[in-house]
Amino acid sequence: MNCRSVVRELSNYLDGELDLNLQQSIEVHMEHCEDCHLLVDTTKKTIQIFCNSEPLPLSDDVRSRLHDALVKRLHKPRT
Numbered sequence: 001m002n003c004r005s006v007v008r009e010l011s012n013y014l015d016g017e018l019d020l021n022l023q024q025s026i027e028v029h030m031e032h033c034e035d036c037h038l039l040v041d042t043t044k045k046t047i048q049i050f051c052n053s054e055p056l057p058l059s060d061d062v063r064s065r066l067h068d069a070l071v072k073r074l075h076k077p078r079t
């Protein structure tokens, strides 16, 4: 498991749609990767805010745009 895999599986992970093995790999990775821990935590909170303000669940369109934005952010060179 690496950071890119975490980002790739992020929406499935948050939806609880992953294999138990994959889910555990992400959790193990997060334990020693602050970036991914923050990413998952922030995304989870963002989705909760969306869900609380909207009666409908996050649409696929919104989810994929959020996902793209996160991927771009992760791939930015560090300063």
Ligand SMILES: [Zn+2]
Pocket: 002, 003, 006, 029, 033, 034, 035, 036, 037
């Ligand atoms: Zn990571």
